[in-house]
Amino acid sequence: MAALERYRSLDVLRGIAIAGTLGTNVWIFTSGSGLVGYLDAVGKGDGGWGLVERILQQCAQGKFLGLLTVMFGIGLAIQQRSASTRGEPWPGRYPIRAALLFVDGVLHFLLFTEFDVLMGYAVTGFVVAYVLVGGERAQRRWMICAAGVHVVMISAIAALLASASEGTQPSPLQPNPYADGSFWDLVLFRIDNAVVFRSETVLILPMSIALFLLGASLFRAGVLSASGRTLRRRMMVLGTAALPIDFALGLVGGDPGIIVSRYLTAPLVSLGILAFVAALYVRGDRDGFVTARLTEIGRMALSSYVLQNVVASVLCYGWGFGIAAKLDAPAQKVLGTVAVYLVTVSILSLFAHLWLRRHRRGPIEWLWNYSAGIGVATTGGPRRRQPGRSAILRRRVVAPASP
Template identity: 55%
Template sequence: MSTRHVALDVLRGIAILGTIATNIWIFTNPDGLIGYIQGTHRATGSWAVVEDLLQQLAQGKFLGLLTIMFGIGLAIQQRSARRRGRPWPGRYYWRAALLFVDGVINYFLFTEFDILMGYAVTGLIVAYLLSMRLRRQYVAIAVAASTHVVLLGLVTWVLLAAPARSGSASELSPNPYADGSFVDLIAFRAENLLMFRAEVVFILPMSIALFLVGATLLRAGVLEPRGARLRRGLMVAGLGVALPLDLAVGQAGGDAGLVVARYGLAPVVALGLLAWVAGYYADGHTPGRWGRALTPIGRMALSCYVLQNAIAGAVCYGWGAGLASELDGTTLVPATVTLYLAISAVLMVFARFWLRHFERGPLEWLWHRGYDRITASAGRRVPPDRADAPR
């Protein structure tokens, strides 16, 4: 495997573990996503400071990193298609459709904050944009980023103009997370589909921009030795400037600050993180202990993403062990951190074990199997290689 691919797998592994670092706080809230947004069941005492800091450190950064990595993966698929003399985007719409189906299943069965459906739509749009001349792609980045900034500004203005919350947030009643069955939660997600999918619509311009930025960075050599200057610039912007601002605005800015940090500053931090990790491997380093632990997760990103949600739901929700309902202000933080570390360890062990016996993760295998059948039935079977795999 090339140095570039080592960096990609490690970065995907970081992004996957980073998403659960953000979402684990939603799972351990007895009111689920609604309680997390409304601020119910918070930690108390000194644990409240730790909770705020841990949430802010993960908030939005790894969503941004995973989005950029999907864009890089899409550009790699385009390179593979051109190298084989195939048209682009060709039959990519089948890939997007399969990813969307994966997202629908993940949404209804495991988590209402699924990102796969949004990535499927974004990928389909960007796949066609990548077939255009570079100038048009740069224009698309500018338009998508500008649209996102305008939307972010409007949402921030509304939050700043809204009256301050009075009293404590009300708890969810009836509560399908704590008291409902597995089927009850599926029905709850179906009833509130539009509300739970609002974020996916809101971040679509940002996702398009980050997909295209990922493809642009790949062309510019961000993962290769020649991209050293580019990486230094990204690290200064992301880790030197955006990260301190993100922490300050997110901690002190209230609801509006959280939104600005998550959707405005965090993607820039993600670019800095990408450059930092890529620079390490671009200089010829092979994976060390942590790199070897993260690489299998990156290779099985789809399987690990769904598995972490399934485990967290089984541990926290009422249809499973019901952990979230047993936590209070003094136990919330240590229990959440412990659960996060345990899930991360399970993913590392599972992914490493699986890839010792199989070439792809279980969901990746099913995805490719479905794609093979579709293309075969269309009379044009295209055997995907590793570069084509959804990561």
């Protein structure tokens, strides 16, 4: 029963992470100038609706990115344990999976989102898969070193932003491929600015390595099982303590505060979210309607992540319905963004529900596993089916006793 609860919590946590990342990214989609406009305007809203926008953005800023990254690390640890249980070497076929994930990320970046995380996760997963071959002490050293590098880098960037003089007002993006361009125009725009758009992926590589390894360590420590009660309590205390600091930095700290919030305090809040949800499932709480939908999204997390960005692109960009360019007034921007979020999540949830009624995996997960040859026998002929433990027990019961 404990294993069942553990994996149910994994699915719902993945679903929360996917829906939560959209809570950050949807503001990029509804910016009239896409990521360029979002970066120019983030944290600068004034007045009533401007404050509402900043609060809503801060609710998701970095927290679910951190949660998603930790969940990838937990997934990697589960794959390693499964390989060990089957008597297979590690990392085995995982480099193939990482390569496929990188290709998925490249296509996702070019076609739909310049803020894709899959390319970075592919590189991180490849590195961490080999780190996991070493002992826990070596993994701990890697995690501490990566976290240290990340803290130094983010602190230096925040200090530079704090010391920089007030810049000039950014000029509008002309021409604006997000509002006026075709689908192909946006593809070319992403190619032309690939170095800038991929800079965050490089910047957070140390953080990603640290959080992957942290996720693997937390899984081994039993954070998702009954034995991890003390660990979960400490994580919830840490997350609760970090939350007001995170909001203060994001709302009144200016650009340096937003950087520190997104990349330093938000991951601490995400640990509290993970522990809280895991505790609910260890306690035996049943799924309600919302958690059932989140579980379905989490069961096909990769497909859900891609689909939500496809749907939001169709709704917001000029080659689709062009909603973003029509959200001029602050009230329209906030209410319109909330509406886009709800519509996107509803479509995502409905698709996941209908798909999983007929299939065990999401479409991209199926293609991913099929392409990597996961579960395919490597010997020349078909595998002989071995009798299960229950069949052996039945034989023992039915067989006549010896005289």
